[in-house]
Amino acid sequence: MRRRLLLHVCCAPDATVPWPALAEDGFDVKGFFYGGNIHPADEWERRMDAVKRLALLMGSEATIVPYEPDSWLDMTREAASEPEGGERCSICVGVQLGAAAEYARANGYDCLCTTLSISPHKNPGRINAIGAGRARAAGVEWICRVWRKNGGFGLSAARSVKMGLYRQNYCGCVYSMRRPGGTDKAYERRD
Numbered sequence: 001m002r003r004r005l006l007l008h009v010c011c012a013p014d015a016t017v018p019w020p021a022l023a024e025d026g027f028d029v030k031g032f033f034y035g036g037n038i039h040p041a042d043e044w045e046r047r048m049d050a051v052k053r054l055a056l057l058m059g060s061e062a063t064i065v066p067y068e069p070d071s072w073l074d075m076t077r078e079a080a081s082e083p084e085g086g087e088r089c090s091i092c093v094g095v096q097l098g099a100a101a102e103y104a105r106a107n108g109y110d111c112l113c114t115t116l117s118i119s120p121h122k123n124p125g126r127i128n129a130i131g132a133g134r135a136r137a138a139g140v141e142w143i144c145r146v147w148r149k150n151g152g153f154g155l156s157a158a159r160s161v162k163m164g165l166y167r168q169n170y171c172g173c174v175y176s177m178r179r180p181g182g183t184d185k186a187y188e189r190r191d
């Protein structure tokens, strides 16, 4: 019997490589989209729709957490002024993977993994360390992967275009949004 794996999906394009790869590795893969970090609500709607669409394309399904941006803002407020890649992102990753680990535990999954390590703008070592900690606390196995290896990010970009999936141009939260003339760091990877 295939082992049940919950895949934390940060966005549909980033999941186009991990999802089929884990299925090929023999896991029974289901998706999990947290989304409370996404701003504004209509952007969440677009990303959530894309995750549902990808799940159908994968012949599987995805759990969508009800949209609760206020609780995410409360949990990350102390690090609001941090640059992208800093402490705010570590807290954000912990919140997302903590929610996924808890869901995995409550619903009888064997393993947990994330799509986040496909990003060339994030630290895969930190992501895997945070994920392993949350998985251990929930009693599920962490599947450690660095998806951006071997051209993973470029492949995900090409696949998402081919699949017609919505692709955003900023990481997700209000702090990562582009502001004309603003000084915040733009999220350039998908331009």
Ligand code: SF4
Pocket (backbone or CB within 6 Å): 037, 084, 085, 088, 089, 090, 092, 093, 171, 172, 173, 174, 175, 176
């Ligand atoms: S930039 Fe991305 S990872 Fe960092 S806090 Fe915002 S949504 Fe989370």
